[in-house]
Amino acid sequence: MRLALRVRSLLPLILAAVFAVMGAQAADTASDAAANNARFDKLGHHMMCACGCNQLLGECNHMGCPDSPGMRTKLAAAITRGDDDNTIFHAFQDEYGATVLAAPMFTGLNRFSWFLPPLVLLIGIAGVFLLVRRWRPQVAAMPARSADPRTRALVQRVRREIEGDTL
Amino acid sequence: MPVFGSFSLLLALALSAYTLLAGGLALRQLATNARSRMAPERLAETARRSGIASFFAITGAAFALVYAAFTNDFSVSYILHHSNRALPGAYKFAALWSGQEGSLLLWAWLLATYGFVLRLRHKVDVRLVAYASTILAGIQVFFLILLNFAAPPFALVEGAVPQDGFGLNPLLQYPEMVIHPPMLYLGYVGFSVPFAFALGALMMRYPGEKWIHITRRWTMVTWLFLTCGIFLGAHWAYSVLGWGGYWGWDPVENASLMPWLTGTAFLHSVMMQEKRGMMKNWNVWLIFSTFLLTLLGTDLTRSGLVQSVHAFAQSPIGAWFHGFMFFVLAVCLFTFILQRDHLKSDHKIESLTSRESSFLFNNLVFLTACFTVLWGTLFPIISEYVQGNRVTVGAPWYNRIAVPIGLFLLLLMGLGPLLAWRSSSLRSIRRNFVLPSIAIASTAIVLLAIGQRPWREEGVMYAFVAFCGAAGVITAIGSEFLRGANVMRTQTGKNLAASLLLLVRKNTRRYGGYIIHFGVVIIFIGLAGSAFNRSTEQEMDFRQSMKVGPYTLVCQDYTQDSNPNYDSEYALLDVYRGGKKITQLAPEKRFYTASQQVSTMVANHSTLAWDLYVIYAGQNPDTNRPVIKVFLNPLVAWIWIGVIVIVAGTGVALAPNLATALVPASQRKPARPASSSLVNQPATLQGGD
Numbered sequence: 001m002r003l004a005l006r007v008r009s010l011l012p013l014i015l016a017a018v019f020a021v022m023g024a025q026a027a028d029t030a031s032d033a034a035a036n037n038a039r040f041d042k043l044g045h046h047m048m049c050a051c052g053c054n055q056l057l058g059e060c061n062h063m064g065c066p067d068s069p070g071m072r073t074k075l076a077a078a079i080t081r082g083d084d085d086n087t088i089f090h091a092f093q094d095e096y097g098a099t100v101l102a103a104p105m106f107t108g109l110n111r112f113s114w115f116l117p118p119l120v121l122l123i124g125i126a127g128v129f130l131l132v133r134r135w136r137p138q139v140a141a142m143p144a145r146s147a148d149p150r151t152r153a154l155v156q157r158v159r160r161e162i163e164g165d166t167l
Numbered sequence: 168m169p170v171f172g173s174f175s176l177l178l179a180l181a182l183s184a185y186t187l188l189a190g191g192l193a194l195r196q197l198a199t200n201a202r203s204r205m206a207p208e209r210l211a212e213t214a215r216r217s218g219i220a221s222f223f224a225i226t227g228a229a230f231a232l233v234y235a236a237f238t239n240d241f242s243v244s245y246i247l248h249h250s251n252r253a254l255p256g257a258y259k260f261a262a263l264w265s266g267q268e269g270s271l272l273l274w275a276w277l278l279a280t281y282g283f284v285l286r287l288r289h290k291v292d293v294r295l296v297a298y299a300s301t302i303l304a305g306i307q308v309f310f311l312i313l314l315n316f317a318a319p320p321f322a323l324v325e326g327a328v329p330q331d332g333f334g335l336n337p338l339l340q341y342p343e344m345v346i347h348p349p350m351l352y353l354g355y356v357g358f359s360v361p362f363a364f365a366l367g368a369l370m371m372r373y374p375g376e377k378w379i380h381i382t383r384r385w386t387m388v389t390w391l392f393l394t395c396g397i398f399l400g401a402h403w404a405y406s407v408l409g410w411g412g413y414w415g416w417d418p419v420e421n422a423s424l425m426p427w428l429t430g431t432a433f434l435h436s437v438m439m440q441e442k443r444g445m446m447k448n449w450n451v452w453l454i455f456s457t458f459l460l461t462l463l464g465t466d467l468t469r470s471g472l473v474q475s476v477h478a479f480a481q482s483p484i485g486a487w488f489h490g491f492m493f494f495v496l497a498v499c500l501f502t503f504i505l506q507r508d509h510l511k512s513d514h515k516i517e518s519l520t521s522r523e524s525s526f527l528f529n530n531l532v533f534l535t536a537c538f539t540v541l542w543g544t545l546f547p548i549i550s551e552y553v554q555g556n557r558v559t560v561g562a563p564w565y566n567r568i569a570v571p572i573g574l575f576l577l578l579l580m581g582l583g584p585l586l587a588w589r590s591s592s593l594r595s596i597r598r599n600f601v602l603p604s605i606a607i608a609s610t611a612i613v614l615l616a617i618g619q620r621p622w623r624e625e626g627v628m629y630a631f632v633a634f635c636g637a638a639g640v641i642t643a644i645g646s647e648f649l650r651g652a653n654v655m656r657t658q659t660g661k662n663l664a665a666s667l668l669l670l671v672r673k674n675t676r677r678y679g680g681y682i683i684h685f686g687v688v689i690i691f692i693g694l695a696g697s698a699f700n701r702s703t704e705q706e707m708d709f710r711q712s713m714k715v716g717p718y719t720l721v722c723q724d725y726t727q728d729s730n731p732n733y734d735s736e737y738a739l740l741d742v743y744r745g746g747k748k749i750t751q752l753a754p755e756k757r758f759y760t761a762s763q764q765v766s767t768m769v770a771n772h773s774t775l776a777w778d779l780y781v782i783y784a785g786q787n788p789d790t791n792r793p794v795i796k797v798f799l800n801p802l803v804a805w806i807w808i809g810v811i812v813i814v815a816g817t818g819v820a821l822a823p824n825l826a827t828a829l830v831p832a833s834q835r836k837p838a839r840p841a842s843s844s845l846v847n848q849p850a851t852l853q854g855g856d
Contacts, residue, residue, distance in 0.1 A: 046563050054417065056562060059410040102561035104546070109554050113546045117539040117568050124531040132524055135515040 036079050043075060043088060046103065050096045071096075169243050169321040172231030176272075176321070179224035179279070180311040182217045183304050190214035190301030197294075198371070211297050215286050218300050221307065222283035229276045232269060232320050236262045241332050244322045245269060251332035251761040253731035257345050258335050264348040265339050267484070268320035273349065274465070275310040277356040282307065285360060291381055298367025299360070306359055309491050317484050334761025337733075341407050347399035351423060354393025355461040358426060360385045361433075362458035365451055369502050372509045376441050379450075383437075384821060390430050391817045397423050398810045409767035409782045411702060411798040413806070416565045421544045422464030425537050429457040432533035439526050442588065444513025448503075449530070451510060455499045460537075462492050467544070518590035525583035532576045539569050566626070574632050577691050580684050581640030584647060599643075606642035610635045626698035633695035637688045644681050644688075651678075672825040679820025686812030689805050696777075696802025704796040706787050707738065716799045718779050719743040723751070725793045733757040735768075738783055738793045742772060754783035754795065777801040 044058025050067040053060060057075070060068040071092075078088045092100050104110035193211035196203055203210075232245070236259040241247040249262040249269065264270040282303045289296040314320065338344075361382040368378040400420065405413035414420060433453040439445045466488035516523045543560045551557040585599040614621075614631055621631035648667060655666035655673075671678040705713045707722040714720075725738040737755035741748055752770035759766065772779040780798040787794055 048559050048561060055410055055415070059412070098556045099547075099559045102559055103564035103567070104550070104558045104560065109550060110558060113542070113550075113558075113560060113564065114568070117535060117542055117572070120538055121532070121535040121572065124535060125528075128524065128527050128531060129519070131527075132516050132519050 036076075039079050040072075040076055043079070043085065044072070046089075047071070047075075047092060047100055048102050050100055056102055168231045168234050168238075168240060169323060172228045172235070172321040173319070175224045175227035175231060176311065176314050176319075179221045179228065179275075180308065180315055182221035182224055183307040183311055186214045186218040186221065186304035187301060187308055189217065190297060190304060194297060194301060194371075214304075215289060215297070215300060218282055218286050218304055221304075222279040225272075225276045225279040225311075228314075228320075229263065229272055232272060233260060233263055235321075236260070239332070241330075242324055242328045243320075244324050245320050247324055247329060247332045249332070249335055251334040251732075253761070254332075254335055254340075255732070257342070258340050261339065261345045261348075262335055264352070265335055265344075268314070268318045268322075270348065270352070271310060271314055271318055272320050273352055274356055275307060275314060277349075277352055278303065278307050278310065278359060281357060281360050292377065294371065295364065295367055295373060295378055295381070298371055299363040302363035302366055303359060306363075309487075313484060313487055317487055332761065334732075334759055337757065337759045337762060337764045337766035338407055340732075340759070340766070341403060343399050343403040343406070347396060347403050350392050350399055351396030354389055354391075354396050355423075355426065355464065357385065357389025357392055358430060358454075358457050358461050360389065361454050365454045366499065366502060369451060369506050369509065372506055376444070379437055379441055386430070386434060386437075387817060387821055390427075390434060391814065393423070393427050393430065394813060394817075395810065397427060398807070402807065405780075405803070406769050406771070407767065409769050411700065411780055411782075411800065412697070413803070416543070416560075416562050418467050418544050419464075421540045422460075422467045425540050426457045426460040426464060428533050428537040428540070429453055429460060432530045432537075433457060435526055435533075436530050439523055443523065445515070445523065446527075447510040447512060448507070451503065453530075455503075459492060459495060459499075462488060462495065466492065520586060520596060521590050522583065522586045522588045525579065525586050529576070529579050529583055532572060532579060536569060536572045536576065539565075539572060543568070566629075570629050573691075574629065574636060577633065577636045577640060577688070580687065581636065581643045584681070584684070585643055599646075602646050603639040603643040607635045607639040610638035624698075630695040630698035633691050637692050637695075640688045641685065644685050647681060648678070669825070671819060672822075675822045675824055676820050679816050679818070679822070682816030682819055683813050684816075686809045686814075686816055689809030689812055691809075693802045693805030693807075693809060696800065696805070699801045700798060702796065702798045704784065704794060706790065706792045706794050707740075708790075708792050713795065713797065715779070715797045716777070717744050718799075720752075720781070720795070720797065722793070722795070731760070733759045733766075736783065736786065736793070737768075738795060740770075740781065740795070742779065752779075752781050754781045756783045756785060773804050775802075775804055778803045 041058060045056050047057040049055050049057050049060035049065065050071060051060070051065050053065070057068060057071055074092075075088065078091065083091070089101060089105065093105075098104075104113050106114065189210050193207040193214060195201070196207040196210070232243075234240075235243045235246045236250050237256070239246070239250070239252050245266060245268050246262070249265045250259055254262075262269065264273045282300065285296060285303065286300050289300070364378050364382045364385075367373075397420075400423065401413040404415065404420075408415075433450060436446050436453060437450050440447055440450050466485055516527065518524065543565055546560050547557045581603055585596075585603075587595065611631070614634060619627060619631055621628040648670070651670045652663055652667040655661070655670045656663060659666060659669065661669065701716065703713070703715055707713060707720075707725075709722060709724070712719050712721045719742070721741045721743065723739040723741050725736070728735045728737070735755050735757045737753050740752045740754070742750045742752055750772050752772060754770040755768035757766045757768060758764075767782060770781045772781075778798070778800040780800055782796045782798075784794040784796045786792065
């Protein structure tokens with residue numbers, strides 16, 4: 001009897017706990033769905049539609065496209081299964097060829113595609129610095145101009161005009 | 168008409184070949200003092216007149232093709248494949264550039280038009296114009312050979328002539344398609360003129376920098392056309408392709424961007440040559456590269472070398488373009504090696520904190536951007552050649568590599584104009600940079616305060632940097648205007664607005680340039696908005712609603728329609744905001760009868776904050792209900808506004824300064840009277856310098 005009373009008094013607490021767990025599960029499911037949607041959108045924008053329309057999978061808007069619906073279904077299934085990005089990319093690459101990825105993977109020669117432009121920029125910046133450093137002493141070593149006040153005034157006027165007229 | 172057109176093209180080829188040969192011979196005789204039966208001056212004059220006549224011949228050919236389109240002359244293969252009876256008149260006119268042969272004819276006609284104007288205005292510098300005219304004639308001969316022998320626009324249909332044509336590609340049946348290609352081509356072809364002047368000036372060892380003054384307006388107008396062409400193309404892609412974006416890094420889009428990047432670099436660095444006699448080698452190669460890139464762009468569009476949404480223009484004439492590009496490159500290299508001692512700089516850079524070095528950095532970034540786009544465009548071919556398999560280099564790659572370079576350029580755009588020529592003192596740097604730095608910091612704080620977290624996502628990080636940088640650049644530009652206007656106000660006693668106007672009119676080039684920079688910043692703001700794009704898709708029944716951001720869309724109707732050109736399906740959607748109806752949108756899907764192709768007509772409600780971009784994605788075959796896809800794209804309108812500001816800024820920069828404008832033309836001193844005539848001024852003919 002005492003036990004039954006104790007259980008009855010604990011019932012609201014038990015119910016609250018059950019609802020809390022159910023609520024948390026529902027929230028988890030909802031946040032999982034949102035995360036999966038976001039991931040689907042992200043990965044869909046890293047792959048191309050295989051039909052040759054040259055559009056990203058996430059943006060392919062053909063009516064009656066022979067490939068994009070199937071590809072989207074496969075992508076959604078892979079995300080639901082919990083496959084990581086690389087596994088999904090490799091699976092799609094195996095099935096549709098290397099052109100299915102919207103950007104080259106970081107392997108082999110493809111690394112050059114990523115490295116080269118920033119490298120060119122860095123070399124260029126270093127080149128400009130070196131060039132200016134090399135020129136600067138030459139400019140500084142140039143002999144002083146005439147001290148004639150008329151010439152000096154002219155030089156100052158020209159410099160003012162040059163600095164004023166910039167574009 | 169086809170016979171008249173073919174004959175006109177042959178005549179144009181003969182006249183252009185004469186301009187090239189006679190012009191070349193005359194200039195050779197003048198350079199070497201060789202004697203011949205006809206005086207070189209007279210020979211050069213016949214070449215000039217022949218060049219003028221070639222314009223009329225090509226105009227005749229272009230007219231013949233347009234006439235054939237309007238009269239539904241399907242005996243002409245080109246008209247059969249690019250037009251049909253039900254096609255509206257404007258698109259029949261646009262058929263001129265809708266295919267391979269027609270667009271080559273458009274190219275040749277625009278080149279002839281530029282040449283026509285140039286040859287009419289030859290008195291500006293007779294000898295230099297004679298060189299430029301001969302070089303232009305050389306380019307024209309190439310295009311006319313293509314038109315006469317490789318891609319003839321007046322080829323006739325074999326066998327029975329069909330009653331109706333196959334129609335125009337539906338993607339091209341959009342109002343912007345009537346102006347986008349001509350604009351782009353005006354830009355592409357226009358760069359031939361500064362190229363011809365630069366090569367001519369180098370060949371004749373032209374003294375001084377006057378050739379730059381002569382070509383400045385040509386270059387700016389050409390640049391403006393190319394800019395407008397690129398953005399009209401972006402707007403067309405946004406409105407017609409229906410994927411919610413305006414730039415897909417398609418190889419053909421890239422092909423138009425590359426000469427724009429080098430052309431913009433040239434417009435900046437050429438100022439160093441004008442003002443300080445520096446970077447002569449660099450400038451010559453910039454304009455050479457720009458011209459070569461316009462050829463490469465055309466080659467990429469035509470040859471099918473890379474996969475593109477512009478596949479409608481593909482044909483096997485790529486080999487001709489490869490050959491011509493190598494020939495042009497060889498001529499440029501040969502001339503440069505022969506005359507490189509003529510290109511010595513008068514000055515050198517004195518300080519890293521100077522306007523000159525900012526121009527150098529600006530050029531470096533422009534060229535790196537160009538290299539990046541070229542590398543991304545060609546890498547699939549390189550990969551196929553080396554690895555044996557083609558890869559795709561698409562938007563994610565460009566977003567990772569090209570966008571940071573663009574942001575670097577944005578920051579340089581704010582930094583450069585704040586530095587003085589030769590050297591800037593630490594004090595002036597501190598004074599000029601204080602306000603832009605405050606603007607950048609304030610924008611960053613505001614963005615963080617309203618919940619932006621740039622470290623969470625790459626796109627948001629780029630947008631964050633773009634917004635902060637834009638605030639800094641706008642402040643820098645604004646403070647430049649205000650500083651100048653205040654000085655003007657002190658000098659003239661006028662109010663601030665009048666002083667501002669006077670300031671701009673007194674130095675149109677400088678302040679026009681600032682306005683252009685302002686336009687570019689606005690475009691950057693618009694581009695940054697794409698980091699926050701949202702989209703949703705839903706099947707909709709009558710009275711069913713859909714919520715996107717602050718908008719609610721209610722389906723009022725969905726139905727079908729038909730006309731001789733196409734059948735269509737569309738939905739009528741009422742758009743509500745805050746419970747109040749603000750507009751009605753009708754996204755549409757068209758099925759073109761002649762070409763048997765489908766096209767999307769996007770419905771867009773554009774505001775400064777965002778575009779409500781609605782697509783009719785099709786009908787669910789099970790329920791027969793329309794599937795509607797909606798994008799909420801923030802700040803897109805800013806991009807188009809930015810372009811309008813750029814056009815206005817270029818207009819200002821092209822206008823003469825107030826002081827110049829007030830001097831009557833008759834009283835203006837000619838810049839170099841000694842070279843005003845070939846016949847009367849032999850001294851200038853015999854030695855370039």
